[in-house]
Amino acid sequence: MSGGKHKILIANRGEIAVRIARACLKLGRDFVCIYTAEDAQSGHVRLAREYGAQKGLYRVSSYHDANELLAVADDSGADALHPGYGFFAEDYRFARRVQRRKRPLIFIGPSWQVIRDLGDKINTKRLARSLGVPTVPGSDKPIYDEMEAEKFARTIYEFQLRQGIEHPVVLVKASAGGGGMGIEEVHDIDLFRSIFRRIRNYAARQFKDEGVLIEQRIRDFNHLEVQILAERDCANVVHFGTRNCSIQSTGLQKRLEAAPGFDSKTLPYNFDADQLLENITRHSLVMAREVRYDSIGTWEWIVARDGSAYLMEVNTRIQVENGVSAAITRIRGEKGVDLIAEQIRTALGQPLGYTQADISFAGVGLEYRIIAEDPEHRFTPWVGRIDNFRWQERDWLDLYTHVPRDCPYDIPTEFDPNLALGIVWGQNLEQARAHGREFLDGLILEGQSQNGDELKSNVRFLRAKTDEVLSF
Amino acid sequence: MLDISALLEEIKNSPYAEMSVCAPHSGRIRFAPDLKEGLILSGPQGDFAEKPGTLLAHIERERNPRPITCPERGELVAVRRELDGQFVEAGTELLQFRHFLSRQEVEKRILQKALHLFLAPERARYYFVPAKDIKIKTAGPRSVFVHDGEELFIMSRMKRETPLPYHGPEGVIYAVYFSHAANVESATPLIGVCPPDMLPQVEEVVLRVQTEWPERS
Numbered sequence: 001m002s003g004g005k006h007k008i009l010i011a012n013r014g015e016i017a018v019r020i021a022r023a024c025l026k027l028g029r030d031f032v033c034i035y036t037a038e039d040a041q042s043g044h045v046r047l048a049r050e051y052g053a054q055k056g057l058y059r060v061s062s063y064h065d066a067n068e069l070l071a072v073a074d075d076s077g078a079d080a081l082h083p084g085y086g087f088f089a090e091d092y093r094f095a096r097r098v099q100r101r102k103r104p105l106i107f108i109g110p111s112w113q114v115i116r117d118l119g120d121k122i123n124t125k126r127l128a129r130s131l132g133v134p135t136v137p138g139s140d141k142p143i144y145d146e147m148e149a150e151k152f153a154r155t156i157y158e159f160q161l162r163q164g165i166e167h168p169v170v171l172v173k174a175s176a177g178g179g180g181m182g183i184e185e186v187h188d189i190d191l192f193r194s195i196f197r198r199i200r201n202y203a204a205r206q207f208k209d210e211g212v213l214i215e216q217r218i219r220d221f222n223h224l225e226v227q228i229l230a231e232r233d234c235a236n237v238v239h240f241g242t243r244n245c246s247i248q249s250t251g252l253q254k255r256l257e258a259a260p261g262f263d264s265k266t267l268p269y270n271f272d273a274d275q276l277l278e279n280i281t282r283h284s285l286v287m288a289r290e291v292r293y294d295s296i297g298t299w300e301w302i303v304a305r306d307g308s309a310y311l312m313e314v315n316t317r318i319q320v321e322n323g324v325s326a327a328i329t330r331i332r333g334e335k336g337v338d339l340i341a342e343q344i345r346t347a348l349g350q351p352l353g354y355t356q357a358d359i360s361f362a363g364v365g366l367e368y369r370i371i372a373e374d375p376e377h378r379f380t381p382w383v384g385r386i387d388n389f390r391w392q393e394r395d396w397l398d399l400y401t402h403v404p405r406d407c408p409y410d411i412p413t414e415f416d417p418n419l420a421l422g423i424v425w426g427q428n429l430e431q432a433r434a435h436g437r438e439f440l441d442g443l444i445l446e447g448q449s450q451n452g453d454e455l456k457s458n459v460r461f462l463r464a465k466t467d468e469v470l471s472f
Numbered sequence: 473m474l475d476i477s478a479l480l481e482e483i484k485n486s487p488y489a490e491m492s493v494c495a496p497h498s499g500r501i502r503f504a505p506d507l508k509e510g511l512i513l514s515g516p517q518g519d520f521a522e523k524p525g526t527l528l529a530h531i532e533r534e535r536n537p538r539p540i541t542c543p544e545r546g547e548l549v550a551v552r553r554e555l556d557g558q559f560v561e562a563g564t565e566l567l568q569f570r571h572f573l574s575r576q577e578v579e580k581r582i583l584q585k586a587l588h589l590f591l592a593p594e595r596a597r598y599y600f601v602p603a604k605d606i607k608i609k610t611a612g613p614r615s616v617f618v619h620d621g622e623e624l625f626i627m628s629r630m631k632r633e634t635p636l637p638y639h640g641p642e643g644v645i646y647a648v649y650f651s652h653a654a655n656v657e658s659a660t661p662l663i664g665v666c667p668p669d670m671l672p673q674v675e676e677v678v679l680r681v682q683t684e685w686p687e688r689s
Contacts (some may be wrong), residue, residue, distance in 0.1 A: 381630045
């Protein structure tokens, strides 16, 4: 067991800061939150005021200022730092600095070497290929030069034509991007250069890095994930099953996730779905052991309609959708698994206390990302004030939100307009879908923009997609 | 028709701006030793504003002391001495000073009434489209002539970018009111456009301010 009393700086905001704070409370750990001026109304600020440690809340100029975060850690007396997702979560230089500074902190995430090796899409691809793990055909380094990029794109385009693909598509992705941002499809190779320039300019503005990746666009695919957790000393690596994140916005951002990854008991597939889930889980575990993975992480896979699977990337951090895997997981038959709490516990040096044999799965979980956006207009973010946000508490529902329920909330324009995560559970797919519909139908979400327009959200989209979840 | 005399008189009646200096980020604050109420402060100086203003304090985070200098010239009104040596949060007010408006600021205030202002439709970050951006960076905003309906801006919210056309009279971009990658509030001016027929009046504003507004050293 880890000795001493730890105090954890939550270097993040919004919903993930709320979930980490709750996990700290569950574990009896003190926590410290940070916020920027735009986030003053956020639920994580309120949680820190109510339950945080003494010196438990700091206003900072930016979530991106490493010096400032570390100065806050020192002043508050924090001895561990949870990066959440985004921001510094996959920045190995930051993780290294946290661990090596004069007053070292425990980084609640993988070791910096692991983040360096796996946190980068390109390195991951190289490593996977070296282990015989299949990856999506494409460039294995960021491309900056237009001529070189076009030459590469033409090669991929012609490769698809030779494969008999009638309408080949090439993906142009900002190398430093993530979460589906900065990706465009090229259907006509003669338009490649203009799209390449657009993405390169976008990447320079948004990510301060012009690097672009070129990949084959695999159409008609499912996006699967394998959830891994490993002890700090890498001795015990376990998985928490698979999940399916195929229901996405037009910008390829996840909106509705389900666990497990396929449901062969209920739905027909063109391939042996159970075997496929077993294969990708095995491949993910092999890679995790090979790199001496030592925290929570997600192996992301693309599965084509013929059942072939390609590793896309590894997320060396907690994710938005970890909760849906936890919802179907039982440890020694007990529910109530909290993967963030498990991540914190193991990062602080505690052993897992169970093995793969103790982990079982029950039922189906669905996770709804409630977002202020307009699905009918390419999921354009909606900006305005939330006046009324309510839902009915159920024993099959967990809802995480940073939006206060007792006062109006202005959505900050600096960040994605994610409002809440609703995770429902059912004994089977049919019941999970029924619970999902009941949750969405009972959800009250009202507000208006500065121009007086009514709040737009993706609830109707999620309701419609509930019927399609896990089918392929 | 713009009444330049009345506007100038109005500003002359209240020639000061009350300003405060806040902590730019979290950190431990150390005020400069000779700060006292009534002290005359200088702002950045030099042809390129390369000389910083009066040193007010240092703020240190992670052994990186950062000087906080006065952003404008003025007179010190109040210092929060109780914060000296303390760890302060970003945005904490450190001191207040009174700033006498410069010619440039007076000119800007009056010109905002003369020029056609194109306002930000939403709270967002704004950029010029790459072609205009290059021209503005190399030859200045007044080298760009804009037309109604012309795609001029990129509006960025939550990393989603939307093209934003300019709407208004044709003319040169006389003033740019936003800075690169900074958030702009809704209904705040982005640019001031000077239609050709307004040019004599705008030139008169500049001339009158140059001759009638005393610059304090």
